[in-house]
Amino acid sequence: MKRRITNKELDELKNIENLLGELKKEKQPEQCKQEIHIPEVKVEKKHWIDEIVMTKHANQRASERFQFNKEKAIEYFREQLKKATRIGKVVDEGGNEGYLYGIDQIAIIVSIDLKEIKTVYRKGSVSVYEPIRNTLCELHKKELRKLERKEQTCLKRLTVYKYESAIEKSELEYRIYKTKSPSIKMVCKARIKALDERLVELENEIDQIKKNRNLVAKSLVSVI
DSSP, rough: OOOOOOHHHHHHHHHHHHHHHHHHHHHHOOOOOOOOOOOOOOOOOOGGGOEEEEEEHHHHHHHHHHHOOOOHHHHHHHHHHOOOEEEEEOOOOSSSSEEEETTTTTTEEEEESSSEEEEEEEEEEEOOOGGHHHHHHHHHHHHHHHEEEEEHHHHHHHHHHHHHHHHHHHHHHHHHHHHOOOHHHHHHHHHHHHHHHHHHHHHHHHHHHHHHHHEEEEEEETOO
């Protein structure tokens, strides 16, 4: 026969059930606090500045434009680079690409490998109305980004064109070699000339973009 549960046992079971319920509530995780995500700010590391040197050309420009001797020049421009803003890639007076840094209307062009100061100059004394300084800076930077994207697009297009035109020119030159028809030879030579002219056009387009990028970058020095 099944034994009936007494009232005392029933009360004890209820107490145990209540205790288990309380323990279950205590073990429930607290509501997680919303974490505030602070975006990481990328800061350019400038450990290379202490090792950078000035080229002969840069020393000449420092003497002409700032009246600095070699010792004073390297000390001064290293210090300026630590505080300067990297504006972007430009082409220096020798036709080589470098990074342009700007501070207090002073421009410093550094080699791509960050080992040499290629040249230095003052952008001139320009008074900027403070309330619009940031707006001017942003407009310059926006234009620089647009020109950089355009340059990359044109460079890719130029690379593809060089490969495609090289293949076509080889076929045309082979046809000129094989054919005895003067008219066919003339047509092939005209096509080769057109391909070469298009190559020059694409290269000139990239050169113009670089010149425009230089102008914008140097103009930005005036408002930093």
